[in-house]
Amino acid sequence: MRLFFNQTSPYARKVRIAIHELGLRDAVEFIEVDPWREPHDLTEVNPLSKVPALVLADGSVVTESDTIIQALHSLTAGLQPIPDHEPERRLSLARVALCQGLIDASFICVVEARRPPELRWADWITRQERVIARTLSSIEARFALDDRRFDIGDIGLASGLGYLDFRNAHLSWRSGRPRLAEWFERAELRPSMIATRPC
Ligand SMILES: N[C@@H](CCC(=O)N[C@@H](CS)C(=O)NCC(=O)O)C(=O)O
Known part of the structure; x- marks a missing residue:
């Protein structure tokens, strides 16, 4: 997996924290970019030019910090971050x-x-x-x-x-x-x- 991130982004930090908490650090290549400069590496993955953006092993892309965290949980087959029962x-x-x-x-x-x-x-x-x-x-x-x-x-x-x-x-x-x-x-x-x- 590849994570496009920026050191100062609070959204990317959420995902980086989750990666640590889930013990997935060694499974992720961290790619630091400046999304404001619209670098090609990032925009070809995320046309919105925003971080975080996660590229999964099969090449599919997940954006939006909370969606990425949910996708990471699915990969670990651990407890899902959002319970599936109400309330x-x-x-x-x-x-x-x-x-x-x-x-x-x-x-x-x-x-x-x-x-x-x-x-x-x-x-x-x-x-x-x-x-x-x-x-x-x-x-x-x-x-x-x-x-x-x-x-x-x-x-x-x-x-x-x-x-x-x-x-x-x-x-x-x-x-x-x-x-x-x-x-x-x-x-x-x-x-x-x-x-x-x-x-
Ligand atoms: N709702 C998104 C927000 C992502 C976002 O806005 N990231 C900022 C960095 S803190 C960004 O990449 N901004 C660049 C831009 O808007 O052009 C999330 O939760 O992931």
Whole structure:
């Protein structure tokens, strides 16, 4: 298998964490690319020029971080990351979507801030910062943060919080969210998190 990724991408980090957690590191060739430059190697695999993108042994391509994680689970014949019975399935999908939304809002802030100053839309950034604050507070209040599990939703959350530290540290996300801060302190000690830290 080949994984197209970028060191700083929070979406690619989710997949890299899952690869570590599933013990698949030796089965994957990691290819680092800059998707913004639309390199041929990447675009011939993923015309969207986005990472992560996974090429399976039979040549088929899987994109979208959560879809890739589900495909990797199928390969290991282990427990599926999304339960197939209700209400667990619905709850799991909701958690995955919320954490993906958290990453999306952080990523929008970063991309917006990279525009030439005259093209930046400050209100759009502050709106995303409100999204981030509300989402984190909702997770703090409602998520069961269970250390016995590190599933697809937890991977999304851990990657999202790591990305906030990396790119949006000025938001001081830990402030007023002690449960989340403690959970992340423990999550960061996992070998999969250490090995994939953005730099
Ligand atoms: N929803 C996608 C998002 C992937 C994505 O936007 N990746 C960024 C890197 S962080 C990218 O490749 N951007 C390049 C571009 O949009 O041209 C996922 O979860 O995999």
